[in-house]
Amino acid sequence: MNAIVSKEIRLASRPVGMPTADNFELAEVTMPDLADRQVLIRNDWLTVDPYMRGRMYDMKSYVPPFQIGEPLQGGAVGEVVESRNDAFPVGTFVNHMDGWREYAINDATMLQKIDPSLAPLQTFLGALGMPGLTAYGGLLTIGQPKEGETVFVSAASGAVGQLVCQIAKIKGCRVVGSAGGKEKCDWLTEVAGIDAAVDYKACATQGELQAAVAEACPKGIDIYFENVGGDHLTTALNLANPWARIPMCGTISTYNAMEKPEGISNLSMVIGKRIRMEGFISFDYIGMADDFTRDMAGWIKSGEVKLKEDVVEGVENTPQAFMNLFTGGNFGKMLVKV
Amino acid sequence: MNAIVSKEIRLASRPVGMPTADNFELAEVTMPDLADRQVLIRNDWLTVDPYMRGRMYDMKSYVPPFQIGEPLQGGAVGEVVESRNDAFPVGTFVNHMDGWREYAINDATMLQKIDPSLAPLQTFLGALGMPGLTAYGGLLTIGQPKEGETVFVSAASGAVGQLVCQIAKIKGCRVVGSAGGKEKCDWLTEVAGIDAAVDYKACATQGELQAAVAEACPKGIDIYFENVGGDHLTTALNLANPWARIPMCGTISTYNAMEKPEGISNLSMVIGKRIRMEGFISFDYIGMADDFTRDMAGWIKSGEVKLKEDVVEGVENTPQAFMNLFTGGNFGKMLVKV
Numbered sequence: 001m002n003a004i005v006s007k008e009i010r011l012a013s014r015p016v017g018m019p020t021a022d023n024f025e026l027a028e029v030t031m032p033d034l035a036d037r038q039v040l041i042r043n044d045w046l047t048v049d050p051y052m053r054g055r056m057y058d059m060k061s062y063v064p065p066f067q068i069g070e071p072l073q074g075g076a077v078g079e080v081v082e083s084r085n086d087a088f089p090v091g092t093f094v095n096h097m098d099g100w101r102e103y104a105i106n107d108a109t110m111l112q113k114i115d116p117s118l119a120p121l122q123t124f125l126g127a128l129g130m131p132g133l134t135a136y137g138g139l140l141t142i143g144q145p146k147e148g149e150t151v152f153v154s155a156a157s158g159a160v161g162q163l164v165c166q167i168a169k170i171k172g173c174r175v176v177g178s179a180g181g182k183e184k185c186d187w188l189t190e191v192a193g194i195d196a197a198v199d200y201k202a203c204a205t206q207g208e209l210q211a212a213v214a215e216a217c218p219k220g221i222d223i224y225f226e227n228v229g230g231d232h233l234t235t236a237l238n239l240a241n242p243w244a245r246i247p248m249c250g251t252i253s254t255y256n257a258m259e260k261p262e263g264i265s266n267l268s269m270v271i272g273k274r275i276r277m278e279g280f281i282s283f284d285y286i287g288m289a290d291d292f293t294r295d296m297a298g299w300i301k302s303g304e305v306k307l308k309e310d311v312v313e314g315v316e317n318t319p320q321a322f323m324n325l326f327t328g329g330n331f332g333k334m335l336v337k338v
Numbered sequence: 339m340n341a342i343v344s345k346e347i348r349l350a351s352r353p354v355g356m357p358t359a360d361n362f363e364l365a366e367v368t369m370p371d372l373a374d375r376q377v378l379i380r381n382d383w384l385t386v387d388p389y390m391r392g393r394m395y396d397m398k399s400y401v402p403p404f405q406i407g408e409p410l411q412g413g414a415v416g417e418v419v420e421s422r423n424d425a426f427p428v429g430t431f432v433n434h435m436d437g438w439r440e441y442a443i444n445d446a447t448m449l450q451k452i453d454p455s456l457a458p459l460q461t462f463l464g465a466l467g468m469p470g471l472t473a474y475g476g477l478l479t480i481g482q483p484k485e486g487e488t489v490f491v492s493a494a495s496g497a498v499g500q501l502v503c504q505i506a507k508i509k510g511c512r513v514v515g516s517a518g519g520k521e522k523c524d525w526l527t528e529v530a531g532i533d534a535a536v537d538y539k540a541c542a543t544q545g546e547l548q549a550a551v552a553e554a555c556p557k558g559i560d561i562y563f564e565n566v567g568g569d570h571l572t573t574a575l576n577l578a579n580p581w582a583r584i585p586m587c588g589t590i591s592t593y594n595a596m597e598k599p600e601g602i603s604n605l606s607m608v609i610g611k612r613i614r615m616e617g618f619i620s621f622d623y624i625g626m627a628d629d630f631t632r633d634m635a636g637w638i639k640s641g642e643v644k645l646k647e648d649v650v651e652g653v654e655n656t657p658q659a660f661m662n663l664f665t666g667g668n669f670g671k672m673l674v675k676v
Binding site: 054061062229233242248249250251254255260261262263264265266267268269270271272273274275276277278279280281284 | 571588601
């Protein structure tokens with residue numbers, strides 16, 4: 001097994017604004033012999049997620065920045081194909097953070113076993129993984145949905161949004177999602193079963209977006225699940241009901257900003273309406289992982305939660321999959337089949 | 339008593355941008371005879387507060403808009419001088435909402451008796467009144483100050499800010515306030531006893547403000563008590579520690595905006611830092627009123643809370659007192675002695 005050559009994607013340069021192909025380089029490495037306690041994993045699926053853009057800036061955040069010349073990191077699922085660790089014998093399926101590559105060596109400190117009988121492998125990078133826990137934890141803990149309330153979700157067909165929408169439906173809410181284009185909107189109402197979808201790409205101004213969302217939310221907004229920022233947040237603040245909650249999950253519209261993005265100028269709405277805006281990341285809800293896995297696996301099995309995945313093939317296409325996230329070029333959870 | 343003539347201030351026109359003297363008119367009315375259950379109150383003190391600017395817009399909010407040609411409303415304390423209500427005999431001191439006038443007739447539905455032995459009368463419009471409950475409820479409930487944390491307060495010498503600063507000190511926090519000008523900053527550090535004060539008027543840019551606040555908050559900001567908006571909020575988000583809380587009390591920098599104010603463009607900080615921003619108004623903390631009155635009266639008596647008041651005399655000067663709030667022309671709780 002020692003002559004295994006693995007393709008990997010490295011950070012060639014830090015993106016300025018929207019990432020481009022030049023920011024990435026494909027490399028091949030020969031996998032070294034395993035040390036004691038190590039395992040060799042053949043990755044089957046890789047995930048790309050918007051938060052990774054933040055790690056491409058050279059600045060301190062809740063995760064350290066990626067380093068130029070080093071392989072990128074991110075969620076991956078694969079199978080142990082060589083092992084010097086009795087806890088992870090050959091044939092074990094695992095979830096880990098050494099994505100953007102075909103093979104990974106891991107000393108078993110940040111390795112999570114997965115049960116492939118629960119759901120297809122790639123689901124552990126989406127609905128049963130980090131995006132799923134993000135949706136579940138953020139909506140239930142900060143959003144606190146109550147039956148009959150109206151939940152507005154941006155990036156509603158995305159990895160997190162599609163789950164927020166469907167969990168909110170399960171909780172008895174009226175759910176309105178925004179997405180770019182008719183195809184995504186149709187999927188949301190016809191397959192995911194939400195109450196209304198707004199095509200934000202058909203709205204030329206914030207005012208048009210607000211008019212469309214207002215029409216879809218005749219009783220106002222009780223929870224806005226924030227994935228986007230910008231005009232979507234402005235709109236949600238204007239249409240929010242008193243005591244509305246805004247789980248702040250992401251502001252993808254600002255991640256590639258080269259100049260200071262246009263700011264939010266109606267935050268004073270927060271005061272009179274007693275709105276709560278609260279940021280979170282998936283790690284915060286690790287304590288809910290058992291409930292989450294049980295609920296989500298059950299909902300997928302029962303068909304209450306439908307999954308939309310967007311798959312590219314080959315590790316060499318991981319940068320393109322990543323770039324799609326920022327142009328709305330993906331439709332559903334963006335995945336790479338190695 | 340029936341020939342009493344009362345001066346009152348009416349809304350002459352809705353301000354566009356900063357309020358001007360033209361927006362107000364002084365009128366005289368002869369007080370009518372009392373109906374059953376009514377009392378006639380001679381106002382001793384009136385209060386002006388920033389939230390009143392919102393009621394000058396013709397739009398729905400948590401309180402209805404002021405009407406043109408009608409006397410303005412606002413907190414006032416006075417003495418019952420004529421009564422047809424046994425619950426409020428002549429000589430009773432009361433707190434009520436018919437301010438901006440010398441005399442008021444009230445049918446005793448929104449009338450609160452006050453105990454003038456607790457503190458000087460005007461204190462019931464400040465530290466023992468709405469601004470006090472705002473400071474106490476917002477800081478303790480949303481802010482949840484813990485010993486050793488750093489609390490940053492904007493408009494720190496104002497009616498609410500001065501109390502937030504001193505309550506946070508009592509709770510064992512490092513307290514940094516921002517105010518306009520050396521005199522206010524000196525009062526904050528030398529009289530109110532906070533740890534550092536930043537003169538925002540000496541900062542030409544947001545970057546300068548941030549540098550000054552960062553220097554005063556070497557361990558970052560755990561609680562930002564928001565009275566101002568704009569560059570202050572941008573600064574606080576940039577300097578906030580993980581899990582920071584931002585009680586959103588006011589954004590006075592935006593209240594007179596004629597164009598869309600420059601927005602907040604770093605809200606993505608909220609996510610990775612898990613910041614909670616939450617709006618509130620004083621009414622929300624009515625349930626804490628007994629604790630509040632006991633604590634605050636005690637702190638004033640013990641000297642742990644020092645009060646700074648800015649007094650103008652004569653009902654005819656109420657508009658000027660109000661306008662001072664938006665130029666920083668006041669220093670301390672703005673009051674009118676009738």
